[in-house]
Amino acid sequence: MTKLVEIKKLSVDFDGFKAVDDVDLTVDAGKVVGIVGESGSGKSVTQLALMGLIPYPGIIEAERLMFNGNDLLKMQDKRRRQITGKDVSMIFQEPMTSLNPCFTVEYQISEALKIHEGGTRQQRRDRVIELLSQVGIPVPEDRLKSFPHQLSGGMCQRVMIAMAIACNPSLLVADEPTTALDVTIQAQILELLVDLQKKNNMALILITHDMAVIAETVEDVVVMYAGQVVEKNSAQNIFTSPSHPYTHALLNALPERNVQARRLPTIPGIVPGKYNRPKGCLFHPRCSFVQEICKKEIPAYTRKDKMAVRCHFPLVNYPS
Amino acid sequence: MIQFLAKRFLQIFPAFIGITLLTFSLVHLIPGDPVELLAGERGIDPARHEQMKKAMGLDKPLAVQYLQYITNVFKGDLGKSFVTKKPVLKEFMTLFPATLELSFCAMIFAVLFGLPAGVIAGVKRGTVFDHSVMTVSLTGYSMPIFWWGLLLILFFSVNLGWTPVSGRLSALYWIDADTGFMLIDAFRSDEQGAFKSALSHLILPSIVLGTIPLAVIARMTRSSMLEVLQEDYVRTARAKGLSPARVIMIHALRNALIPVITVIGLQVGVLLAGAILTETIFAWPGVGKWIVESINRRDYPVVQGGILIISSLIIFVNLLVDILYGIVNPRISRA
Numbered sequence: 001m002t003k004l005v006e007i008k009k010l011s012v013d014f015d016g017f018k019a020v021d022d023v024d025l026t027v028d029a030g031k032v033v034g035i036v037g038e039s040g041s042g043k044s045v046t047q048l049a050l051m052g053l054i055p056y057p058g059i060i061e062a063e064r065l066m067f068n069g070n071d072l073l074k075m076q077d078k079r080r081r082q083i084t085g086k087d088v089s090m091i092f093q094e095p096m097t098s099l100n101p102c103f104t105v106e107y108q109i110s111e112a113l114k115i116h117e118g119g120t121r122q123q124r125r126d127r128v129i130e131l132l133s134q135v136g137i138p139v140p141e142d143r144l145k146s147f148p149h150q151l152s153g154g155m156c157q158r159v160m161i162a163m164a165i166a167c168n169p170s171l172l173v174a175d176e177p178t179t180a181l182d183v184t185i186q187a188q189i190l191e192l193l194v195d196l197q198k199k200n201n202m203a204l205i206l207i208t209h210d211m212a213v214i215a216e217t218v219e220d221v222v223v224m225y226a227g228q229v230v231e232k233n234s235a236q237n238i239f240t241s242p243s244h245p246y247t248h249a250l251l252n253a254l255p256e257r258n259v260q261a262r263r264l265p266t267i268p269g270i271v272p273g274k275y276n277r278p279k280g281c282l283f284h285p286r287c288s289f290v291q292e293i294c295k296k297e298i299p300a301y302t303r304k305d306k307m308a309v310r311c312h313f314p315l316v317n318y319p320s
Numbered sequence: 321m322i323q324f325l326a327k328r329f330l331q332i333f334p335a336f337i338g339i340t341l342l343t344f345s346l347v348h349l350i351p352g353d354p355v356e357l358l359a360g361e362r363g364i365d366p367a368r369h370e371q372m373k374k375a376m377g378l379d380k381p382l383a384v385q386y387l388q389y390i391t392n393v394f395k396g397d398l399g400k401s402f403v404t405k406k407p408v409l410k411e412f413m414t415l416f417p418a419t420l421e422l423s424f425c426a427m428i429f430a431v432l433f434g435l436p437a438g439v440i441a442g443v444k445r446g447t448v449f450d451h452s453v454m455t456v457s458l459t460g461y462s463m464p465i466f467w468w469g470l471l472l473i474l475f476f477s478v479n480l481g482w483t484p485v486s487g488r489l490s491a492l493y494w495i496d497a498d499t500g501f502m503l504i505d506a507f508r509s510d511e512q513g514a515f516k517s518a519l520s521h522l523i524l525p526s527i528v529l530g531t532i533p534l535a536v537i538a539r540m541t542r543s544s545m546l547e548v549l550q551e552d553y554v555r556t557a558r559a560k561g562l563s564p565a566r567v568i569m570i571h572a573l574r575n576a577l578i579p580v581i582t583v584i585g586l587q588v589g590v591l592l593a594g595a596i597l598t599e600t601i602f603a604w605p606g607v608g609k610w611i612v613e614s615i616n617r618r619d620y621p622v623v624q625g626g627i628l629i630i631s632s633l634i635i636f637v638n639l640l641v642d643i644l645y646g647i648v649n650p651r652i653s654r655a
Contacts, residue, residue: 053558078563085561092552100553101651102574112560147650163560 004029004171004203005050008064012045012227015057017274019045021227024301024308029170032197032204034218034235036211036250040271042227043207047173051090052080068170086116089164090173094180095156099148105132105159106144112166131162136192154185158192165196171203172196178213190217211254215239223247226271226282233307243307243314245287281312289313328642332635339631340393343624344386354378354402354618376402393628399621401614408625412607416629417500418488419606422598423591425522426530431584434534438541442576443568445546453538461535465594469528469601476524483520486603490517529598533587540583544576551575578649585641589634 005027012020020042027033035043049060052072065072067088072080089112092098100108109131110124119127125144132140135158148156157177164172174193178186194217197204206218214221214235221238223231223246231244242248249267251257258264269286272278278285284294293312301310355364355372364372373379377388392399398408437457441450460468477485488502489495493514495505503522506514548554549572557571558564596608603609607626614622 051559053555055555081561081563083561085559090559092556094552097552098556100557100571100575102649103571111562115561149651160556163556 002029003027003066004031004068005205006064006066007046007050008062010046010049010060010062010065012042012049012054013059013061018227018277019058020049022301023224023227023229025222025229027171027203027205029203030197030201031220032194032206032218033220033222034214035205035207035222035224036209036214037224038209038271040226040273041224043224044175045227046224047090047175047205047207051084051088051173052077053084053090082116085112086167087169088171088173089167089169090175091157091160091164091177093176095160095177096148096153096180098160099156101148103147104144105146105148105151109159109163109166112163116167127166128162131166132159134165134196135159135162136188137162153181154189157181157185157189161189161192161196165200165202168200169202171205173205173207175207176209177206178208178210193217211251212256223250226277228282228310229301229308230283230311231307231309233309237307241315241317243309243316244283244311245289245315246283248315249286249288281310289315324646325643328639332639335635336632337390340390340624340628341386343627343631344389345382347620347623348382350615350618352618354620357618358402389624398625398628401622402619403614403617403622408621409629411610411622412626412629414497414500415605415607415610417497418502418604419592419595419599419608421501421503422522422525422529422604422606423588423595425526426528426591426594427533427584427587429526429530430533430537430587434537435541435580438538438580439545439568439573439576441538442542442545442549445542450542454542457535457538460531461539463531465528465532465597466601468531469524469598472524472528473601483524484517486601488518488521488604489514490521493517525598525602525604528601529591529594532590532594533584536583536587536590537580541576541580544579545572548572548576574648578645581641581644581648585638588637592630592634 003026005025007023007025010020010023010025011018023042023046025033025046035046037043045054045058048054049058049062050065050067050072054060062073067083070083072083075083099105103111106125106128109128113119113124113127128144129140132143137143137155137158143151148159151159161177172193177193178189181189190213193204193206196202206213208214218235221231221233221235222229223233223238223244225246231238231242231247233243233247238247239251242251246267249265252265253267255264267286272282272285278295280296281287281294281299284290287294291313297312299310299312301308354376355369355378358372359369370379377385380388389399396409398412400407401411404411434457437453441453444450473485476482484490489506493506493509493511495502495509495511495514495518498505498508502518503515506518549568551572553575554567554572557567562571592608595604595606596612598604599606599608600612607630611623611626614626
């Protein structure tokens with residue numbers, strides 16, 4: 001299987017704060033990878049770095065940042081823009097504000113086509129209609145001239161998806177695509193994404209903090225904490241035998257697993273910020289299995305078979 | 321869109337009535353008697369005084385005078401000047417092209433320099449360019465118009481001799497006022513060099529009059545641009561692989577323009593107010609100078625009529641801005 005994305009030792013620095021710290025990530029062509037973690041754990045920033053969308057004053061450093069055999073680090077901006085939006089595209093958390101309020105749906109979708117594929121106006125219009133019907137928008141011809149404020153949140157996200165898949169990308173990054181939508185629409189959008197992923201055989205990176213979404217849709221899971229990848233595992237193994245104490249704690253906090261309990265277990269504390277970054281393992285202040293060494297030494301990211309974990313004492317078959 | 325326009329047109333009438341009421345009462349509040357001012361220092365016989373007041377319609381109660389005035393206004397009659405005995409509207413029409421020409425050039429100057437300066441300052445925020453644009457525009461905004469005008473005249477006209485000191489055209493030329501716009505008339509005439517002369521007379525007044533709008537437009541564009549560049553849809557545009565120029569000029573600027581257009585519309589009022597000072601400094605034969613002189617002569621019909629026409633113009637420009645606003649921002653016209 002070909003490696004589509006290969007990231008090694010990626011760091012993103014915002015004015016001395018490491019939003020992403022030493023992250024390794026590989027995505028194979030046609031695979032679905034989920035990234036989970038609390039808010040502020042660097043999930044989105046990792047993907048923005050891959051897209052080349054890190055806002056000022058972020059600084060990207062990496063040993064390797066490859067996409068489809070192209071070295072993104074050495075690439076010139078112009079060449080890189082030919083990949084962004086064509087071979088790799090992204091949809092965002094807030095569909096309502098992610099579409100430009102001043103332009104019609106047709107304009108915004110066909111703009112991506114125009115930049116990357118050209119073609120006549122009529123060809124582009126036909127393709128936009130085809131895309132809109134692909135993402136499940138009824139009577140797409142009538143929607144061409146709509147403005148984003150005339151559409152519902154779910155509709156906007158469908159338009160965003162249509163825009164993202166317009167040039168048949170080999171990778172789609174979905175950054176919490178369902179967070180701003182209500183539950184019934186969430187399920188529809190996820191179904192649509194997985195459907196498109198299978199049909200177009202594209203890879204999908206799904207960023208979420210919804211474990212149920214992970215269980216349903218994803219093959220591989222990457223768990224991030226405070227800018228680091230703490231565990232990578234198959235979706236099955238994550239739920240049955242998590243290796244990192246953080247993964248374990250996350251799963252324990254699921255309401256579905258605590259139907260009998262009077263109180264929902266939580267992870268005490270919050271993700272460390274710029275000024276309270278601990279020494280040693282970043283998770284140790286909140287870890288229930290903490291030992292002396294955890295407070296001093298940063299654990300290495302070690303691989304075993306198909307999984308990897310960053311912990312001095314990974315859990316083995318610990319009942320979750 | 322039609323409904324939006326109709327609603328907007330209906331809103332004009334209360335504003336219009338308010339303006340006439342306000343100018344009418346303010347003008348009559350100014351102490352002084354037009355008849356005495358006309359008579360001059362020798363004084364006037366009381367009987368003749370009464371007779372002249374009656375001829376001017378000033379003997380009736382104010383409310384009656386106002387009703388008469390407003391009825392005439394709706395008939396299209398703004399009255400006659402007490403001093404020249406010519407219809408106000410006619411006098412206004414001969415003077416207005418000069419003011420319009422000046423204001424138009426000042427606005428072009430302000431937009432041409434203010435908008436790009438604001439956009440670049442916003443995109444390159446925190447750089448030397450950003451700081452200098454903001455400093456210069458703050459200075460320009462704070463500078464009193466008459467002082468700024470005199471400084472420019474002193475430097476460019478007197479010291480360097482690059483531009484003429486005042487007026488609209490060199491005395492060497494005689495141009496028939498076909499349109500009243502000196503640039504157009506001079507361009508169409510056979511006189512060699514007249515156009516150049518008209519243009520050089522326009523430069524300094526336009527800069528002086530356009531300075532405040534320029535500063536306001538530059539600052540507004542910058543802050544609006546800064547805000548818009550943070551928006552999610554700008555990130556989406558970049559995620560599509562668009563070039564930075566396209567992201568800024570199409571996706572960001574279109575949204576950033578919405579508040580800027582409002583400000584430009586409001587600046588039209590500032591321009592006409594500023595024209596009074598600028599016209600006085602540069603001896604520009606326009607409406608501003610005319611109204612100031614008429615106030616001194618207590619020429620009620622001219623002051624009322626002049627202010628009424630100018631206010632109506634400002635209302636009209638703001639209506640245009642609202643329409644333009646609806647075109648730029650689809651959320652307004654269709655919501």
